[in-house]
Amino acid sequence: MSCSRRTFLVRLGGMALAGSLAPSWASGFEKRRLAMVVDLNRCRQARPGCDLCRQACHSAHNVPSIPDPAHEIKWIWDEEFQRVFPTEVHPGLPPEIATSSVPVLCNHCENPPCVRVCPTGATFVKPNGIVGMDEHRCIGCRYCMPACPYSSRSFNFVDPRPFLRTTNTDYPTRTKGVVEKCTFCEERLASGRLPACVEACPVQAMTFGDIGDPAIQQRLASSRILRRRPELGTSPYVFYIL
Amino acid sequence: MVAARKPFLEVPSATSQRCVRDPNWMRQNHRVLLQQLRDKTVRDGIRNEVTLRGCSQCHKDKTQFCDKCHQAANLHPDCFDCHSYSTDHPVALLEGGP
Amino acid sequence: MSSTSSEPAWPSGLIRTVPVALLVVIAGLAAWCIQLSRGLGITGLSRDVSWGLYVSQFTFFVGVAASAVMVVVPYYLHDFKAFGRLLVLGETLAIAALVVAGLFIVVDLGQPSRVLNVLLYPSPQSLMFWDMLCLGGYFAINVVLVLTALWTEKNGLATRRWVRPLAYLSIPWAVSIHTVTAFLYAGLPGRPFWETAVLAPRFLASAFCSGPSLLLLIVLLLKDKPGMDVGPDAVRALTHIIRYALGINLFLIGVEVFTALYSWLPGEVEAWRAAYLDPHGVRLWMWASAALCLIAFGALFVPAVRIERRYLALAATLVFAGVWMEKGMGFIVGGFEPSPLGHVTRYSPTFLEATISFGVWGTGALVLIAGIWLASTASAAEAA
Numbered sequence: 001m002s003c004s005r006r007t008f009l010v011r012l013g014g015m016a017l018a019g020s021l022a023p024s025w026a027s028g029f030e031k032r033r034l035a036m037v038v039d040l041n042r043c044r045q046a047r048p049g050c051d052l053c054r055q056a057c058h059s060a061h062n063v064p065s066i067p068d069p070a071h072e073i074k075w076i077w078d079e080e081f082q083r084v085f086p087t088e089v090h091p092g093l094p095p096e097i098a099t100s101s102v103p104v105l106c107n108h109c110e111n112p113p114c115v116r117v118c119p120t121g122a123t124f125v126k127p128n129g130i131v132g133m134d135e136h137r138c139i140g141c142r143y144c145m146p147a148c149p150y151s152s153r154s155f156n157f158v159d160p161r162p163f164l165r166t167t168n169t170d171y172p173t174r175t176k177g178v179v180e181k182c183t184f185c186e187e188r189l190a191s192g193r194l195p196a197c198v199e200a201c202p203v204q205a206m207t208f209g210d211i212g213d214p215a216i217q218q219r220l221a222s223s224r225i226l227r228r229r230p231e232l233g234t235s236p237y238v239f240y241i242l
Numbered sequence: 243m244v245a246a247r248k249p250f251l252e253v254p255s256a257t258s259q260r261c262v263r264d265p266n267w268m269r270q271n272h273r274v275l276l277q278q279l280r281d282k283t284v285r286d287g288i289r290n291e292v293t294l295r296g297c298s299q300c301h302k303d304k305t306q307f308c309d310k311c312h313q314a315a316n317l318h319p320d321c322f323d324c325h326s327y328s329t330d331h332p333v334a335l336l337e338g339g340p
Numbered sequence: 341m342s343s344t345s346s347e348p349a350w351p352s353g354l355i356r357t358v359p360v361a362l363l364v365v366i367a368g369l370a371a372w373c374i375q376l377s378r379g380l381g382i383t384g385l386s387r388d389v390s391w392g393l394y395v396s397q398f399t400f401f402v403g404v405a406a407s408a409v410m411v412v413v414p415y416y417l418h419d420f421k422a423f424g425r426l427l428v429l430g431e432t433l434a435i436a437a438l439v440v441a442g443l444f445i446v447v448d449l450g451q452p453s454r455v456l457n458v459l460l461y462p463s464p465q466s467l468m469f470w471d472m473l474c475l476g477g478y479f480a481i482n483v484v485l486v487l488t489a490l491w492t493e494k495n496g497l498a499t500r501r502w503v504r505p506l507a508y509l510s511i512p513w514a515v516s517i518h519t520v521t522a523f524l525y526a527g528l529p530g531r532p533f534w535e536t537a538v539l540a541p542r543f544l545a546s547a548f549c550s551g552p553s554l555l556l557l558i559v560l561l562l563k564d565k566p567g568m569d570v571g572p573d574a575v576r577a578l579t580h581i582i583r584y585a586l587g588i589n590l591f592l593i594g595v596e597v598f599t600a601l602y603s604w605l606p607g608e609v610e611a612w613r614a615a616y617l618d619p620h621g622v623r624l625w626m627w628a629s630a631a632l633c634l635i636a637f638g639a640l641f642v643p644a645v646r647i648e649r650r651y652l653a654l655a656a657t658l659v660f661a662g663v664w665m666e667k668g669m670g671f672i673v674g675g676f677e678p679s680p681l682g683h684v685t686r687y688s689p690t691f692l693e694a695t696i697s698f699g700v701w702g703t704g705a706l707v708l709i710a711g712i713w714l715a716s717t718a719s720a721a722e723a724a
Contacts, residue, residue, distance in 0.1 A: 068381075069386070069387075070384075070385070070386030070387065070685070071381050071386070071387070072387055073387075079681050083681045083682045084681065086606065086682070104681075113528060113529055113530065116465050116466065116527075117466050117467065117468065117524075117527075117528070118463060118466055119457075119458045119463050119466040119468035119469045119472070120454075120457040120458055120460075120461045120463060121461045121463050122457075124285065126287060128287075132284070132285065134284050134285060135324070136280060136284065137454070137457055137461065138450075138451065138454075139449050139450070139451050139452070139454040139455055139457050139458070140380075140449050140450015140451040140452075140454075141445075141448070141449055141450070141468065142390045142391060142448075142450070143466070143468055143524070145387075145390040145391075146390065146391060146528055146530075146531055146675065146676065147528050147530070148530065148680075149528075149529055149530025149531075149680050150530070150680055150681075151387075151388070151679050151680045151681050154387055155380070155387065155390055155450065156379065156450070157379055157380050157381035157383075157385065157386075158378065158379045158381035159378075159379060167326070169326045169328070169329040170329055172324040172325045172326070173324050173326075174324055175320070175323040175324050176378075176379035176380075176381075176450065177379060177380065177449070177450025177451040178450055178451060179450075186287065187289075190287070190289045229530070229680075232529040232530060233529065234529065
């Protein structure tokens with residue numbers, strides 16, 4: 001009636017082998033070091049209060065809108081320039097820049113403290129540089145949250161489903177008791193698309209791709225580049241053009 | 243397992259697609275299969291494999307499929323706390339997705 | 341350690357606390373069920389302050405557990421026989437403290453049913469993984485030591501020979517459990533309030549004054565009960581230990597404040613400023629702790645306090661409360677103020693959160709009472 005355990009394992013092994021032989025283009029941006037460049041000059045040209053990157057991300061990924069700020073979940077959002085880059089604040093900095101909005105998100109660091117502290121490997125580094133999040137394995141200890149020096153991670157204090165304005169059935173929600181964060185839209189990369197925030201930006205302020213891509217390299221070489229808190233040694237891969 | 247003379251689960255609509263495994267194998271091993279595929283997708287990024295969407299293409303109604311045996315055996319898998327069984331959008335059978 | 345046949349071997353005053361503790365535990369369990377159903381949103385935690393009362397109590401009681409080494413070292417390494425009657429009580433307190441610490445972790449988890457993932461998917465780069473192993477090992481050592489001691493005493497046997505090497509092992513192990521716990525905090529690059537090399541020594545110093553203070557308080561309260569008199573030499577030695585440890589603790593805090601403020605490093609200054617001055621932060625706890633610790637430290641040098649049992653108990657309570665406020669409430673939450681983006685978010689435990697915490701403390705109290713009861717029956721059996 002049922003196959004033996006040995007047969008089952010052999011069959012699964014065969015399936016795994018078949019899966020590993022799948023063409024690499026089918027999984028999208030594999031084996032590359034992914035990076036994002038945010039051009040703050042262009043971002044400032046958008047209409048005040050532009051929120052389209054956050055809206056696109058949160059609706060694509062079923063991120064709930066929880067009114068209590070203590071329990072809010074955010075994958076990408078705006079903070080003031082002087083809070084994001086306090087070391088860039090100097091007496092000559094124009095106030096409109098100091099108070100301008102900067103989109104902040106998980107930096108997918110090369111040396112992520114959150115991965116270092118996770119006791120179960122629920123957050124982990126992928127070969128393409130993405131810091132992944134496995135909500136199945138997460139025990140909700142929230143050690144990664146104080147570890148992240150950028151405040152990029154959110155915890156589900158309550159069941160998120162009642163707070164979903166719309167539901168994208170192509171993507172799972174999360175449940176209470178696990179941590180979540182930006183994943184560089186891995187599921188979109190797998191089908192050859194760009195991250196939702198990059199696509200949604202009305203002024204094309206965001207560039208995304210492999211760090212070796214000419215488009216990325218050209219942007220990084222041509223302007224004054226900021227990284228968040230570089231002195232901490234995390235080596236973030238979200239770059240900002242001042 | 244439940245022994246019944248009439249079909250217990252909804253018989254899938256007749257399609258040209260075959261299931262990845264025969265029903266007996268699935269009854270015994272679908273949990274482990276799903277977990278293995280889950281880890282491959284989430285941790286290894288390999289998405290061109292069997293997905294829940296694929297199951298729902300033929301087994302269209304979760305209440306007549308997953309829930310029937312789970313309720314009978316008083317099991318409460320928490321998959322659907324997060325995942326939705328079917329989608330509003332048509333998908334190809336073997337495309338990456340939840 | 342003898343008791344007359346007319347007096348009960350069981351400290352009768354203590355037994356009256358058992359129903360109270362049980363009620364508290366049941367209330368805590370009920371509140372935890374609510375938390376399991378509704379999520380950690382029932383606590384005062386927030387996205388910016390993601391660790392609060394539960395984790396701070398875990399940290400504090402790991403320290404109390406480590407402080408058993410302050411009894412073990414003098415007895416085993418320096419032949420300080422006056423600690424003989426204190427040994428089992430000290431190790432029992434360690435066990436109760438570990439139970440409390442472990443339970444606080446369990447109630448803090450968002451997905452407690454998955455806790456075994458820490459062992460199923462070992463992550464040796466994570467200090468939390470090592471903390472689990474260290475605490476588990478220390479728990480096992482103390483359980484073995486206590487049960488063996490009670491069993492040999494009850495049956496009138498000589499101490500087992502292998503107890504001594506095991507006690508020796510418990511000494512570096514006790515230091516390690518609290519060092520690893522300190523490393524949870526001291527290795528995080530984004531938290532300047534925690535990121536200091538002196539954190540592990542600070543944790544140990546505060547542990548070695550708060551743990552023995554609790555031990556001293558218990559000893560003084562139970563002094564008149566049959567079989568619980570540990571002798572004046574033990575009390576005097578405990579007081580010395582508390583004094584020195586408290587002094588070192590206060591000195592290390594002062595060192596921290598100097599290093600932060602004199603360097604004027606922005607992250608350090610912001611963190612310590614928020615800790616002592618920000619109205620939405622933990623300043624009440626920090627100042628209250630400083631006051632209590634300084635008063636207690638001074639009091640412990642006053643001869644009348646050391647001699648008079650009531651005053652000594654009061655001083656021990658002040659030390660325990662003061663360190664609890666700083667390490668329990670101030671330190672952990674203070675690390676989150678301000679957040680990496682400069683926001684200070686007020687944290688205060690909710691009613692349900694406090695109820696769950698009381699339930700955990702109540703469980704520890706029951707474990708401690710059970711240990712004291714076992715010790716007193718063992719000594720009564722030996723006397724009989």
